[in-house]
Amino acid sequence: MFWTPENWGSVPEGWNRSHLLGLEDLSAKEILILLDLADRFRREVLENPDNRRKIPLLAGKAIVNLFFENSTRTRTSFGLAGRRLGADVVDFAAATSSVAKGETVVDTAKNICAMGMDAVVVRHSCPGVPLTLAQNLKGCAVVNAGDGAHEHPTQGLLDILTIRRRFGRVEGLTVAVVGDIEHSRVARSNIFALQKLGATPIVCGPSTLVSEHWRDLGVEVCYSLDELLPRVDVFNLLRIQFERQVVRPFPSIAEYAHLYAMNSERLVHCKNDALIIAPGPINRGVEITPEVADGDRSAILDQVTNGVAVRMAVLWATLSVAAKR
Ligand code: CP
Numbered sequence: 001m002f003w004t005p006e007n008w009g010s011v012p013e014g015w016n017r018s019h020l021l022g023l024e025d026l027s028a029k030e031i032l033i034l035l036d037l038a039d040r041f042r043r044e045v046l047e048n049p050d051n052r053r054k055i056p057l058l059a060g061k062a063i064v065n066l067f068f069e070n071s072t073r074t075r076t077s078f079g080l081a082g083r084r085l086g087a088d089v090v091d092f093a094a095a096t097s098s099v100a101k102g103e104t105v106v107d108t109a110k111n112i113c114a115m116g117m118d119a120v121v122v123r124h125s126c127p128g129v130p131l132t133l134a135q136n137l138k139g140c141a142v143v144n145a146g147d148g149a150h151e152h153p154t155q156g157l158l159d160i161l162t163i164r165r166r167f168g169r170v171e172g173l174t175v176a177v178v179g180d181i182e183h184s185r186v187a188r189s190n191i192f193a194l195q196k197l198g199a200t201p202i203v204c205g206p207s208t209l210v211s212e213h214w215r216d217l218g219v220e221v222c223y224s225l226d227e228l229l230p231r232v233d234v235f236n237l238l239r240i241q242f243e244r245q246v247v248r249p250f251p252s253i254a255e256y257a258h259l260y261a262m263n264s265e266r267l268v269h270c271k272n273d274a275l276i277i278a279p280g281p282i283n284r285g286v287e288i289t290p291e292v293a294d295g296d297r298s299a300i301l302d303q304v305t306n307g308v309a310v311r312m313a314v315l316w317a318t319l320s321v322a323a324k325r
Helices: 028-046 073-084 105-113 129-136 153-167 185-196 212-217 225-231 253-260 264-268 300-324
Strands: 062-067 088-093 119-124 141-147 174-178 200-204 220-222 234-237 275-277
Touching: 028 153, 028 185, 028 300, 062 073, 062 105, 073 088, 073 119, 073 141, 073 153, 073 300, 088 105, 105 119, 105 129, 119 129, 119 300, 129 141, 141 153, 141 300, 153 185, 153 275, 153 300, 174 185, 174 225, 185 200, 200 225, 212 220, 220 225, 225 264, 275 300
Parallel strands: 062 088, 062 119, 119 141, 174 200, 174 234, 200 220, 234 275
Antiparallel strands: none
16 A cells, blocks of 8 residues: 555644744644654654555655755755655755855755755754745745754654653653753754653753853753763763864863763663663764663664654655645
């Protein structure tokens, strides 16, 4: 059997957005719609190889992956998600494009959309680029694949889907986001969504990477990972983003790892069912040791699988609304 929009059903009532720019503006209901759709795509399509080519809900649509920053997981999974749904997916490579000749981001996107794109998936180092494109591109869905240190909404959704599938709930859980919080779009998207769904986010890391201002978002700030070990359900371990730093925020990587790396010794002091997640890429031996990254508490590769499901949900939901406008 092939699924069609008729027998798969339409996007649930309550989703009316043709763009996904961040999780800050979404209601709990909207987040749950995307999580439920993603869960269904994972169970009914991704976990059943016979069904992977049988769901052309986006047949005839064209999607461009407009990435101005490097990516492995996000770009590949958006591409796969679009193709699983029957869309044509075009990959744009900034380094070999006419951006190098001085063309602006908006002109680049407008020219590519003039070729007949229905959706733009954009990653850029400047916060706000997805919003600017949403304001300038007529009739095109815009999806934020990470903008500077602002938001990475599909990463936030896949993190929470991974947590929900493991614990059966999100409400009531305590989630520590550990590491380079200051430069992290993942931390912000996690915090916004976790709070809306009734979980308690905590940010943790050295004071040079976790300012007191995070308390303004209603988040607990903690500078000692060891203090958190017995009371946290999920540890989301962030990479140190050296590429975004002007001054090194700690004396040495060895010192950082000594205080903040999740390792086997620390795992002993965690709850028995504590879950380890990380957005990737991971730096083995810095924020996480290899035995933890590859161990049975780690859901890192499960997150990547959920990333395809989440991106299928987001592309289908946003394009369904864009098609009606
Ligand atoms: N987590 C994440 O965004 O990974 P990539 O940079 O490889 O896309």
